[in-house]
Amino acid sequence: MLSHIITYSKFGNLFCGVEHTSINGQEKLYGLLLKKKKDEFLVEKTFKSTDIDKLIDFLPKNQPLSLIINNEKVLFKSVHGVFDAQKALALAFPNLKKEDFYYEVSTAKSDTYIAICRKEYVDSLIEEYQKESYQIVGFSLGNLAIFQLAGFIEDDEIYSSNSSIYLKNGAVESISYSNGLQSNLYTINGLQVASKYILSLAGILNYYVGHKNSVSNFSTRIDKLNDNFKQQRLFSILLKFGLAFIFVLLLISYLFFSSYTSKIDYLNAALELNKTDKNTLLKLTDAVQKKEQLVKNFSLSSSKASWYLAQVGKLIPASILLSEIKYQPLVKNAKEDEEILLEKYNIVIKGKSSDNVEFSKWVKKLELQDWIDKVIIVEYGADKATTTKFELQIKITQ
Structure with a gap:
């Protein structure tokens, strides 16, 4: 017991x-x-x-x-x-x-x-x-x-x-x-x-x-001590998550940039050897530039993602445990030479809840946020005797 x-x-x-x-x-x-x-x-x-x-x-x-x-x-x-x-x-x-x-x-x-x-x-x-x-x-x-x-x-x-x-x-x-x-x-x-x-x-x-x-x-004094501890713990968790998220984005950016920079160097060398390939080279260069711009967009959006995730994190009650959170997830797996499509202005949250009432209150609080257009409950069903799996989709106000 x-x-x-x-x-x-x-x-x-x-x-x-x-x-x-x-x-x-x-x-x-x-x-x-x-x-x-x-x-x-x-x-x-x-x-x-x-x-x-x-x-x-x-x-x-x-x-x-x-x-x-x-x-x-x-x-x-x-x-x-x-x-x-x-x-x-x-x-x-x-x-x-x-x-x-x-x-x-x-x-x-x-x-x-x-x-x-x-x-x-x-x-x-x-x-x-x-x-x-x-x-x-x-x-x-x-x-x-x-x-x-x-x-x-x-x-x-x-x-x-x-x-x-x-x-x-x-x-x-x-x-x-x-x-x-x-x-x-x-x-x-x-x-x-x-x-x-x-x-x-x-x-x-x-x-x-x-x-x-x-x-x-001294119950009020203890409540304040608890609130301070919970806020510091939440800040620590979100900070670690945010830093890890930014690091992954920077790593992806670096890999993309390195990959396409190598292609540009190769094409520039080929241009010197064969002027007849100039049109082909220009097309490839244009494609590379577009992808570099995509990488830059990823980097620029990281600060927004951190802000959105922090705002969500502030509202999470203790009865909810997150297992996955995605900011602007991929529409589908990207293939070579295909445009990378993102579900723009979307955040997907998955996790478990041990309190149905707290879960409903949390959703209502999210819906009241100025930056959120609407909250869609994609899934909400029993996982174990004491917990319920859920999936939310948050539409960000454009």
Whole structure:
């Protein structure tokens, strides 16, 4: 079940959670990296560090991370009884200036747990990660991320890096601080994870399915972090695609140009040897010039193609995966000495969609673009149980 949930994310094949905790007054970083292989998730590595700038020894740059902030900067309290977030905050921290703090609240069977941390510290921590080229996509305070993982834990008692957690029937009963010296190994949904990395695993799950078991005042902050990450990822993908596309066009241009330049050189030499072939040579030269102009047109259209593809890319939702995109495709395969015919002002897009509603919204957004004349759905049919193949034809406004 846990692997099945994470499978639906679109963030590569590496999933990482990092916990900031305090052991005997010393700052520790405990990290867990999961890797997707085929249809299952495996523990790629666990790692310990004392500084963010040392994570380069364990993680690739631009790796998305889910943070657990569980050190001395976090104040953690419980109140007996089940209360809503605002009531619990008032009971636990009656003089709290809410505008200065991030807070997170979770409820157990008979108690409510509250964790708070200054916004200034959390934001500066996120900024440190960003300076090291890591993408923070979510965070949680104290041990409260464990509420997300509780349903997958079969043990009645587990230990995190600094607390003992009691569970019953897949729900948290109580959380109390411990000395952090316990080092137990747990099997959670097929993944073997040591106690020090339990919250890192919970952080990964917490982000990819959302904060369903807690109430906080930083959901907007997390949404902004997610948007920034998705935009950077989309830009990176489109940039690589665009550069590859331009390179292919330039390579084709070079091959065409080299080929026809050689023909011109040959014909010029023949002209010197045999004046009677002048008319033939002129005809061939004219043909070559036309083809050279075609090559130039290819080069000039590359910038337009990149712009169109970028505009399409901005509108693609996460539920759609492209398999093919063609700008002004060939009408038919070109043969020797025949004119190369293109479907001008056309873009063909093929791929798969896992959400019919999102697909329809996407098509409507495309139809509203000023540069698009109309969008034709050429094909839309089931591929697998969860995905649907599609083919679109976009008519560009002339």
